[in-house]
Amino acid sequence: MFDPRARQKSSRSEMQSLCLLGAILVMVFVIFVLPVRLDLSLFDGQCGQLNKLWQDKYQTEFDYSKAWNRAEFECPSIVSGLVRALQFLDGLDTEQTVGSKRKGDFYQRLKRQSPVLDHDLLFSRAGKTVFESRKIILNNLVLADNNPVRVAGILMHEMRHLEEGINTHVPCLRESSNSCDAVLLEKPQLGGAYNFNIHFLHLVRHYSNASDLQKRLARREMQAIFDTRFNQIPESAAAFYQLEIPQ
Numbered sequence: 321m322f323d324p325r326a327r328q329k330s331s332r333s334e335m336q337s338l339c340l341l342g343a344i345l346v347m348v349f350v351i352f353v354l355p356v357r358l359d360l361s362l363f364d365g366q367c368g369q370l371n372k373l374w375q376d377k378y379q380t381e382f383d384y385s386k387a388w389n390r391a392e393f394e395c396p397s398i399v400s401g402l403v404r405a406l407q408f409l410d411g412l413d414t415e416q417t418v419g420s421k422r423k424g425d426f427y428q429r430l431k432r433q434s435p436v437l438d439h440d441l442l443f444s445r446a447g448k449t450v451f452e453s454r455k456i457i458l459n460n461l462v463l464a465d466n467n468p469v470r471v472a473g474i475l476m477h478e479m480r481h482l483e484e485g486i487n488t489h490v491p492c493l494r495e496s497s498n499s500c501d502a503v504l505l506e507k508p509q510l511g512g513a514y515n516f517n518i519h520f521l522h523l524v525r526h527y528s529n530a531s532d533l534q535k536r537l538a539r540r541e542m543q544a545i546f547d548t549r550f551n552q553i554p555e556s557a558a559a560f561y562q563l564e565i566p567q
C-alpha cells in the first residue's frame with residue numbers, strides 16, 4: 321500500500337545521506353587535497369610581464385652564458401623558470417632587523433657577486449658553482465618546474481659559495497657521494513651554503529612580504545634540505561627553524 325508519509329521520510333533520509341556524503345567529500349578535499357596542491361600556474365598576462373622584465377631588466381643586470389635563449393619565451397619554460405625566480409628575489413622584502421625592511425636585498429647581493437648564469441642538463445645536482453669563471457649553473461629540470469622559491473633558494477646557495485670563495489661542503493655521513501654541511505647553525509654567517517639556503521627560506525617563510533603560497537613552498541623546500549643536507553643538527557637549530565628532525 322502506498323504511504324506518502326513513509327515515502328517522504330525515505331526521501332528525506334536519502335537527502336540527508338547525500339548531504340553527509342557531500343560534506344565528507346568537501347572535508348576530504350580541504351584536509352588532503354588543498355594542502356598538497358601548490359599551484360604554480362601564471363595568471364593571464366603574467367608571461368608577458370616576465371618577458372618584459374627579461375628584455376628590459378634582467379638581461380642587462382646579469383651576465384649569461386650562451387645557453388640562454390634571449391628571445392621571447394613561453395611559460396612555463398626553462399627561461400621563465402629563471403625569470404620568475406629573479407622577479408621573486410627582486411620584489412622580496414625581508415625584515416632582517418626589527419623595523420628595517422630591505423627590499424630586493426638578496427637580489428642586489430646576487431648582483432654584487434657578478435655571476436655568469438648558466439644552465440645545463442649534464443649533471444644531477446640542482447645547482448653548481450664554478451669558482452674560476454664565476455658561473456652559477458642551474459639544472460634544466462629544476463628550472464622547467466617553474467618553482468620561483470626553489471630556484472631563488474638555489475641561486476642564494478650558489479651566491480653564498482661565491483661570497484665564501486671556497487667550497488665549504490663535506491661528504492654526507494649517510495651517503496658519502498653527496499655533499500652536506502657539517503652542522504646546521506642558527507647563525508648562517510658561520511655555516512655553509514646549505515645553512516645559508518635554510519636561512520634565506522626561513523626569512524621568506526617568517527619575515528617577508530612573500531605570498532602564502534610562496535611561504536608554503538619555502539617551508540617544503542626547507543624541510544627537503546634539512547632532511548638530507550646536514551651531518552649534524554642540534555635540537556636548538558631544529559627548533560629555531562621550526563623543522564622536524566629527520567628519522
Ligand SMILES: [Zn+2]
Pocket residue numbers: 477481489513514
Ligand atoms: Zn653547494
